Amino acid sequence: MISFSPTEEQQMIVSMVKQFASDEIRKIYRECDESSEIPDSVVDTAWRMGLISNNIPEEYGGFGGEHSAITGSLIAEELAWGDLSMAIHILCPALFSYPILEMGTDTQRKKYLPLFCDEQYKVATAALIEPHFGFDPCSLSTIAQLEGNEYVLNGEKCYVPLATEADFLLVYAAENSNSQGFIIEKDTKGLEISERENNMGIKALATYELSLKNCRVPKENRLGGPDGCDFHRILNCSRVALSAMAVGVAKAAFEYSRDYAKERVAFGEPIASRQTIAFMLAEMAIEIDATRLMTWEAAWKLDREEEATKEASLVKGYADDMAIMVTDRAVQILGGHGYVREHPVELWLRNGRGFVTFDGMAIV
Amino acid sequence: MIDFELTPEQQEAIKIAHEFSKEQFRPVSRYYDEHEHESPQELIDKTWEKRYEGTLALGLDVTAALRIEELCWGDAGLFLCIPGPALGGAAVFSSGTKEQLGRFLGSFNEGGPKWGAMAMTEPHAGSDTAAISATAVRDGDEWVLNGEKIFVTMGKRALEDSDGFVVVWATVDKSAGRAGMKSFVVLAGTPGMRIEKLEKKLGIRASDTATIVFDNCRIPFDNILGSPEVKKTETKGFRGAMATFDATRPIIAAQAIGVGRAALDFVKETLENKGIRIRYGTPRQKLTALERDIMEMEANYEAAKLLTLRALWMMSQAQPNSLESSMAKTKAGLAVTKITQKAVEIMGPLGYSRKHLLEKWMRDGKINDIFEGTGQINMLVTARRVLNYSRDQLK
Numbered sequence: 150m151i152s153f154s155p156t157e158e159q160q161m162i163v164s165m166v167k168q169f170a171s172d173e174i175r176k177i178y179r180e181c182d183e184s185s186e187i188p189d190s191v192v193d194t195a196w197r198m199g200l201i202s203n204n205i206p207e208e209y210g211g212f213g214g215e216h217s218a219i220t221g222s223l224i225a226e227e228l229a230w231g232d233l234s235m236a237i238h239i240l241c242p243a244l245f246s247y248p249i250l251e252m253g254t255d256t257q258r259k260k261y262l263p264l265f266c267d268e269q270y271k272v273a274t275a276a277l278i279e280p281h282f283g284f285d286p287c288s289l290s291t292i293a294q295l296e297g298n299e300y301v302l303n304g305e306k307c308y309v310p311l312a313t314e315a316d317f318l319l320v321y322a323a324e325n326s327n328s329q330g331f332i333i334e335k336d337t338k339g340l341e342i343s344e345r346e347n348n349m350g351i352k353a354l355a356t357y358e359l360s361l362k363n364c365r366v367p368k369e370n371r372l373g374g375p376d377g378c379d380f381h382r383i384l385n386c387s388r389v390a391l392s393a394m395a396v397g398v399a400k401a402a403f404e405y406s407r408d409y410a411k412e413r414v415a416f417g418e419p420i421a422s423r424q425t426i427a428f429m430l431a432e433m434a435i436e437i438d439a440t441r442l443m444t445w446e447a448a449w450k451l452d453r454e455e456e457a458t459k460e461a462s463l464v465k466g467y468a469d470d471m472a473i474m475v476t477d478r479a480v481q482i483l484g485g486h487g488y489v490r491e492h493p494v495e496l497w498l499r500n501g502r503g504f505v506t507f508d509g510m511a512i513v
Numbered sequence: 514m515i516d517f518e519l520t521p522e523q524q525e526a527i528k529i530a531h532e533f534s535k536e537q538f539r540p541v542s543r544y545y546d547e548h549e550h551e552s553p554q555e556l557i558d559k560t561w562e563k564r565y566e567g568t569l570a571l572g573l574d575v576t577a578a579l580r581i582e583e584l585c586w587g588d589a590g591l592f593l594c595i596p597g598p599a600l601g602g603a604a605v606f607s608s609g610t611k612e613q614l615g616r617f618l619g620s621f622n623e624g625g626p627k628w629g630a631m632a633m634t635e636p637h638a639g640s641d642t643a644a645i646s647a648t649a650v651r652d653g654d655e656w657v658l659n660g661e662k663i664f665v666t667m668g669k670r671a672l673e674d675s676d677g678f679v680v681v682w683a684t685v686d687k688s689a690g691r692a693g694m695k696s697f698v699v700l701a702g703t704p705g706m707r708i709e710k711l712e713k714k715l716g717i718r719a720s721d722t723a724t725i726v727f728d729n730c731r732i733p734f735d736n737i738l739g740s741p742e743v744k745k746t747e748t749k750g751f752r753g754a755m756a757t758f759d760a761t762r763p764i765i766a767a768q769a770i771g772v773g774r775a776a777l778d779f780v781k782e783t784l785e786n787k788g789i790r791i792r793y794g795t796p797r798q799k800l801t802a803l804e805r806d807i808m809e810m811e812a813n814y815e816a817a818k819l820l821t822l823r824a825l826w827m828m829s830q831a832q833p834n835s836l837e838s839s840m841a842k843t844k845a846g847l848a849v850t851k852i853t854q855k856a857v858e859i860m861g862p863l864g865y866s867r868k869h870l871l872e873k874w875m876r877d878g879k880i881n882d883i884f885e886g887t888g889q890i891n892m893l894v895t896a897r898r899v900l901n902y903s904r905d906q907l908k
Contacts, residue, residue, distance in 0.1 A: 150780065219515050285795070424896070426895075427907050428893075430896060431896035443815055459794075467812040504696065
């Protein structure tokens with residue numbers, strides 16, 4: 150039956166994450182953007198909330214909670230409301246562990262899942278985007294070829310979060326024109342991680358380009374073994390996560406510009422009491438809500454194991470546009486003040502612009 | 514639990530409404546567009562016969578919205594012709610007493626087909642509903658109504674063609690401003706009330722849009738909805754009108770969604786027949802402009818629909834939904850306008866020609882961006898709620 154109310158358990162998680170985002174992330178996010186660094190302490194605190202291990206079955210050392218895309222969306226929105234860089238950083242291990250959890254072979258699950266149930270934040274990541282025009286996740290230029298008992302990978306990737314720190318990477322490559330995932334451990338020969346990237350936004354998040362030059366991994370390292378993985382589902386889970394994050398970033402920008410508009414006086418009145426400004430804010434609020442509901446709907450389909458490519462890609466496209474519309478307007482509402490780094494709206498605009506580029510950088 | 518699954522009853526309601534809409538509305542859709550003010554009597558009788566089956570009976574909940582979407586997918590004008598208490602019913606429902614509910618709606622289903630209507634707008638007061646000048650003066654056991662109401666949807670059918678009723682908004686004390694605004698139920702056949710004019714419209718031509726004149730029209734004292742008292746600090750009567758809107762705006766949004774989907778379905782079907790597939794999940798830079806358009810239309814449809822269902826769901830949970838219903842109405846009005854206009858563009862000669870219904874849907878759909886509050890008024894209401902501003906703080 151149609152309902153828009155999260156479960157009690159979800160509400161508890163949301164309020165915990167919201168508290169964390171507001172108490173911890175919001176205190177340092179501007180500094181992190183300027184220094185391009187995220188302190189370990191905030192990541193460790195986040196890790197202790199068990200956002201990822203909660204979804205891992207008890208037999209692997211997790212809490213055995215239900216792995217739900219809806220819950221994941223709720224969490225992603227709150228974290229991204231705090232800060233997008235930190236949200237992606239904190240949830241980065243899920244890029245590796247969730248596909249293993251959902252699609253890994255028994256051996257893969259046994260080997261890797263317990264690593265994410267430790268008290269210590271465990272860095273693992275995934276590499277999907279490629280540094281060339283016309284990137285298409287379903288038609289990758291990175292190639293995996295089976296040679297005997299090994300896969301040989303060749304190609305280039307970019308926007309790989311935390312690549313240098315990661316002990317494991319899930320690299321997506323085309324195998325006979327189908328995108329599949331391959332587990333690569335750090336220090337594998339042929340895996341070369343370049344200098345840290347410098348982007349317009351998400352500056353606090355360390356992302357890297359990497360290249361694979363005849364990088365050999367055992368045949369068993371193919372995600373899902375001989376059956377492979379359901380790559381479309383992985384993509385859809387990523388689209389939903391990123392849409393939820395877009396909602397979070399947009400909400401942050403909306404709230405800030407709304408409050409500013411109510412305080413800033415021009416011509417004797419707060420600027421919010423003029424329809425030009427008020428209508429911008431109203432439309433921002435409408436589109437944020439609409440995107441959130443569409444995100445939930447796509448997540449709901451994923452939770453039911455239904456084909457969700459249409460819903461997930463529609464909402465991702467919608468969220469990409471919404472994020473830039475809302476964050477741009479937030480800057481506009483602050484006018485000149487929005488352009489200076491004393492206020493955070495310019496940061497949200499830079500981060501918001503990223504969604505249309507991001508693919509596979511977060512997952513529910 | 515966040516859930517989007519339709520109950521079996523809802524699925525059945527959608528199916529029945531869709532079939533009805535397809536078989537009964539679509540074949541005569543063009544005829545009644547071209548024969549404005551001619552009554553689709555056969556259809557009216559048919560829907561009236563089915564009123565006890567419950568499947569066509571309307572309401573103000575999620576199921577109603579789903580059903581209305583299907584019916585307006587068939588024809589938004591003919592949908593409005595379906596007998597029932599409609600907006601008048603919603604007003605009685607949201608500000609009447611139990612006794613009034615029984616008196617005005619209890620026997621509504623008996624006898625011949627009947628309609629309810631709501632009369633708010635005046636020649637010089639549209640969205641500014643607080644500025645209405647129709648008056649109600651108490652005279653012993655009666656109220657005496659005077660004034661002119663325009664744009665009364667289904668006014669003629671409610672008052673001339675059936676034993677229906679109209680809910681009229683009038684002021685009992687002009688000096689009291691909004692606090693003096695009250696609503697009154699006027700039954701068909703009451704002396705002193707006449708239909709002066711029927712509008713010729715851009716779309717929804719099957720429905721009548723009437724001008725009603727009240728000339729010393731006397732109604733029983735207890736036909737007032739809510740309290741007759743005027744407390745200058747209280748604007749209960751006016752809030753009654755606004756509460757009605759909270760209920761009816763998502764319903765109008767559902768109508769918009771139905772028309773939007775009709776256009777979208779037509780475009781998609783045509784493309785499919787041409788062997789053109791929409792490649793969901795393909796990166797933007799690889800999509801054709803056409804695919805981008807279709808996806809944008811679909812996303813807008815979905816966005817409007819979910820906002821609408823949420824507003825109605827909140828109402829059924831007894832949660833205040835004033836913000837959410839205005840959001841839904843704003844978005845749906847914009848979405849249907851955008852979707853139908855884009856569809857006409859995409860379909861080229863098929864879109865503009867009266868050989869197909871698409872051009873009609875573009876004309877029909879536009880009303881949803883206007884009645885029950887224009888898109889701009891709904892944006893204003895949304896903005897006030899979002900900013901927590903009063904009418905004086907945000908004009």
